[in-house]
Amino acid sequence: MARSSITMLMFLIISILAIANGSYLYPQFYDHSCPQAKDIVQSVVAKAVAKEARMAASLLRLHFHDCFVKGCDASILLDNSGSIISEKGSVPNRNSARGFEVIDQIKAALEEACPQTVSCADIMALAARDSTVLTGGPSWEVPLGRRDSLGASLSGSNQNIPAPNNTFQTILTKFKLKGLDIVDFVALSGSHTIGNARCTSFRQRLYNNTGNGRPDFSLDQSYAAKLRQNCPRSGGDQNLFFLDPVSPTKFDNNYYKNLIAKKGLLSSDEILFTQNQQTMEFVKQYAANQELFFQQFAKSMVKMGNIAPLTGKSGQIRKICRKINTNGSYLYPQFYDISCPQAKHIVRCVVEKAVAKEARMAASLLRLHFHDCFVKGCDASILLDNSGTIVSEKGSVPNRNSARGFEVIDEIKAALEEACPQTVSCADIMALAARDSTVLTGGPSWEVPLGRRDSLGASLSGSNQNIPAPNNTLQTILTKFKLKGLDIVDFVALSGSHTIGNARCTSFRQRLYNNMGMVHPDFSLDQSYDVELRQNCPRSGGDQNLFVLDPVSPTKFDNGYYKNLIAKRGLLSSDEILFTQSQQTMEFVKQYAENQELFFQQFAKSMVKMGNITPLTGECGQIRKTCRKVNG
CATH class of the missing domain: 1.10.420.10 (Peroxidase, domain 2)
Incomplete structure (x- = not known):
């Protein structure tokens, strides 16, 4: 009993100190609300790294690329949507950032254990630490309590993340703007002791350094010759190379030894040894003393993890890391599994008959979904007929004498209303019909996220203006x-x-x-x-x-x-x-x-x-009884 009281007192003291320091982050944040959180993260990361050693570096890098944009707020995880342009498409992340599926897996496990409790931002911080430890690196206590952002910043991702070809001063400035110093710069660069880089990230060093038509002579020439074998002057952009060719999957201090040997793969690595006396001394120290590097790396990771976190009432705890919570709901393929388990089968059967009767109908149903989503979002507004309060989108230039398949949607809706009255939305019917039409004509299949609701109006002007012509x-x-x-x-x-x-x-x-x-x-x-x-x-x-x-x-x-x-x-x-x-x-x-x-x-x-373009969910919109008109 006494020990329990002491533990609670310590917990309260830590919490008060954290608040007093303005950070609100502390390692024990989930000890009561989700005590198994750290174990769940560690377990999933361990399996992922065991399956693919490269994943450790990918998860570590994901945390870094997140924190350097708007702070450690999981903005990098957001997919494109009607209101969000994802950071995944930025130059530093495109065809490069990875590990999203592992974060999804962790989140799913945590949502099952402790629904809407552990943030995606904290998952990333823990996964970065666990990845480091699993590959032989240091451990540290991860301060927790971050919340997730409500948006992303493509421009921030392009501008704030250090690039392989940035100058020494440019990278140092980017670190300083985030509250990190020259010591953090050298220590965090040491994460390149594991992982890979693409040919396109360092090709310039091999053939045309600084635009002078000559290679970078700060790169060991025998190493350069070896690199050229799989990184030609043109082509092979995505070919992968170990950042540390000596111990590529082991977190150690060989990265710094490589720099001294002129075998730093990226320009942004080698400049630590060639362009600044202060960073050169740190490189030498870490190359000689792995424990010193490990200690500083852990300190710098905690410091980086504290870059502008959202705490308290700011942001949210996302249910799915790839999208913000909207109207208390979100789309997922199993939406009707309980309320109308036969829904997908009914849609498929009606579409199949319609396409068998007229092959052209497949393209018509696919196009109908496209023309709907590009107006006000995927909300079945295109299906509404003219009425006293509604001017139908069917009369717009892109749809007039062109959009068709409405009778097929009517037939599907009638069958669904008989099976599951006022349950399946017209917007979801269109999404499923588009997928089924594609499959029936020989195309790919995909899981259709469901849970959309139907609009209460239409937009003739939106149809005329937004649909590509x-x-x-x-x-x-x-x-x-x-x-x-x-x-x-x-x-x-x-x-x-x-x-x-x-x-x-x-x-x-x-x-x-x-x-x-x-x-x-x-x-x-x-x-x-x-x-x-x-x-x-x-x-x-x-x-x-x-x-x-x-x-x-x-x-x-x-x-x-x-x-x-x-x-x-x-x-x-x-x-x-x-x-x-x-x-x-x-x-x-x-x-x-x-x-x-x-x-x-x-x-x-x-x-x-x-x-996923601006669907209506939760209490927004309605489930129409008839797709051609709003419920009276």
Whole structure:
């Protein structure tokens, strides 16, 4: 009893001291609310690192890249959404930051044990410590009590995270702006004793250092020659190299010994030994004394973990680390497992019959979901008919005489209302129907997050303004995507839905006769294909005549669309510009044309992402009884 009282007293004293210091973070934060939290994190990290040794460095780096942006607030974990542009797409993180699935796994386990208690920011701090220990490095007590951010900062990620080619002074300034000093700079750089770097991160050192056409002579030339074997002057950007070739998966002080031997892989590493007398002395000390390095690394990690944490009432404790909590709810594939377990089966059956009856219906249902999400979010506003208070989106330029499949949605809704009255939303029906249409025509499948609710109104102006048009410029379309939280990768991948379906003559006539008002055809269109199209798309008349978007395999969901673009046979201007007006989109087109599986993987990811554009959840909106009108 006495010991219990003393423990509680110590806990209270620590809490009061933490508050007095303004930090609010202390290692015992979850001792009462979730006592098993640290064990759960350590267990999942241990399994992940045992499965892939590289994961330790990835989790350590994830914490670093998070703290250097807006503070240690888990902003790096947020995916794109209607209101958030993810930091994952920044230059330091793109094709590089990883370990998100491990954080997801930890969070899921913690939510089961202690719902909405342990923050994603604290998970990252603990995972970074555990990764260090599991690879042979030091341990430290992790101050806890951070909360999760409500947003991300793409610009902050691009500007604040030190880059491999930054100058010594630039990196030191970035550290100082976060309250870290030159000692922290040298000690935290020691995390490069484990992990990998991509060829693109250090190629300049091998071939054209400082733009003088010569290699970096601060790099051991025998080591440089070895690196060139797998990091050529061009190509191989993503090829991986150990940051410490001596003991690549062991956390030790070999990193500093490598710097002295002129074998620091990144410029930002080697400059610690070559460009500043003070950092050179630290490098020598840590190379000679591993224990000294370990002690300082632990201190610097605690210091970094204290960069601008959200505490108290600030931020939130996310339920899912990839998205902020909205209206007390969120989307997940199992949403109807209890309330309407047959929902997915019912949708699939009706869609299957409709597509068997008319192959074109698959593309129509896929397009309906797209045209819905790009207006006010994925809320089934496109389904509403005109009424006394609603001006329907069906009359907009992108939808008039074009959007179809409404009867199929009606049939699905009627079947669901009979099975599970007023349970499954029209917005979720559309998301499921889009996925099923893709699968039925040979495309990829994906888990559809569910739980959307239906809007109480429509937006004719939003439909006219937000939906990309066939004659929009590349920049206009890309801007429309970005305004919805989608990026250039999503733009190219989602355009691939034009591997099925049709377009009307009026959508591309200008390309045949009067491109850009120049009174001549679009020469980016294969001229024999142009002649073929003119037969049924005359200069005037025939506006509603239909043409398949992919003349090779018009009803099969495959990568033929991208092959058509390369052959100058993209039907719409908005298709062909992917290959002719941007080097970046051109490269994606080539990749997808060559590798159908790669296209399928990205298409599925982008469809999930698009389906998450500002959904109505919780108490917002309603579950319509009939998809064409709001409940009276």
